[in-house]
Amino acid sequence: MRILLIGYGKMGKIIEQIAVAKGHEVVGKISHTNSEELQQYTSGNTDVAIEFTHPTSAFANISYCLSQGIPVVSGSTGWLEKFDEATQLCEQHKGAFFYASNFSVGVNLFFHFNAYIASKMQEYKEYEVAIREIHHLQKVDKPSGTGITTAEGILASYKDLSGWVSDNPEEKAKLNIASEREPDVVGTHIVTYSSDIDTIELGHTAHSRAGFAEGAVMAAAWLQGRQGVYGMKDMLNL
Ligand SMILES: NC(=O)C1=CN([C@@H]2O[C@H](COP(=O)(O)OP(=O)(O)OC[C@H]3O[C@@H](n4cnc5c(N)ncnc54)[C@H](OP(=O)(O)O)[C@@H]3O)[C@@H](O)[C@H]2O)C=CC1
Numbered sequence: 001m002r003i004l005l006i007g008y009g010k011m012g013k014i015i016e017q018i019a020v021a022k023g024h025e026v027v028g029k030i031s032h033t034n035s036e037e038l039q040q041y042t043s044g045n046t047d048v049a050i051e052f053t054h055p056t057s058a059f060a061n062i063s064y065c066l067s068q069g070i071p072v073v074s075g076s077t078g079w080l081e082k083f084d085e086a087t088q089l090c091e092q093h094k095g096a097f098f099y100a101s102n103f104s105v106g107v108n109l110f111f112h113f114n115a116y117i118a119s120k121m122q123e124y125k126e127y128e129v130a131i132r133e134i135h136h137l138q139k140v141d142k143p144s145g146t147g148i149t150t151a152e153g154i155l156a157s158y159k160d161l162s163g164w165v166s167d168n169p170e171e172k173a174k175l176n177i178a179s180e181r182e183p184d185v186v187g188t189h190i191v192t193y194s195s196d197i198d199t200i201e202l203g204h205t206a207h208s209r210a211g212f213a214e215g216a217v218m219a220a221a222w223l224q225g226r227q228g229v230y231g232m233k234d235m236l237n238l
């Protein structure tokens with residue numbers, strides 16, 4: 001595949017390594033400083049764009065790709081208030097758009113088990129459910145996209161909770177997502193069910209960014225020849 005990397009930071013660089021090792025060609029690398037060069041890329045010179053940038057730039061990048069008929073895979077977090085608009089654009093242009101808050105296979109298995117455990121635990125009201133996410137100091141958004149997806153998996157069963165809240169454990173009507181920032185932590189997510197008697201935990205710890213990058217390249221290949229909006233559940237049949 002001819003891959004355009006939109007975002008050439010921590011994720012863009014490891015995606016390049018993995019894509020090239022698999023025999024793909026990187027036709028362009030866009031970052032903040034050369035963002036105007038994005039206009040050079042069309043469906044004529046690019047098979048797929050892989051977008052990992054910033055909450056403020058993700059939607060514009062995705063919109064550009066869809067307007068040009070370039071299939072786009074995005075992992076940027078913190079912009080999802082515009083997700084429905086991106087979906088509409090994809091339909092309007094008959095394009096292809098793949099989004100995941102987390103591309104690692106392990107985290108998507110964690111999402112699957114999380115939803116199942118929540119469906120059982122909601123019957124046991126003596127347990128209070130909460131989420132913790134821990135990331136490196138450079139992370140600009142909170143809570144993490146993965147933390148939000150984890151919350152959505154729990155809230156599907158916990159009908160008495162009215163959504164999630166960021167760093168506010170006192171708001172008992174909502175599911176709290178606690179965010180911690182520490183040096184060099186790639187990404188850790190823990191769901192805790194606590195009672196006076198005991199605690200049950202389900203967690204995922206990423207040891208490197210390789211799992212995210214592998215998943216993004218896999219999604220780019222999977223998206224070839226497809227039309228519509230997709231996520232990891234579609235690709236992994238979870
Ligand atoms: N879904 C998943 O599996 C994962 C998602 N992520 C998400 O991916 C995103 C990127 O993460 P990461 O690579 O660690 O971040 P980095 O900060 O390391 O890299 C971000 C890249 O985006 C570029 N960028 C920033 N602002 C703009 C802009 N306004 N226009 C164009 N390019 C811009 C930066 O350019 P410059 O260097 O010139 O500033 C840089 O190349 C984040 O939202 C993160 O949460 C991260 C890991 C996994």
Ligand SMILES: O=C(O)C1=N[C@H](C(=O)O)C[C@H](O)C1
Nearest residue numbers: 077101139144145146147187
């Ligand atoms: O910014 C990161 O680094 C990560 N962001 C994603 C998120 O917000 O969930 C995925 C992963 O946890 C790493």
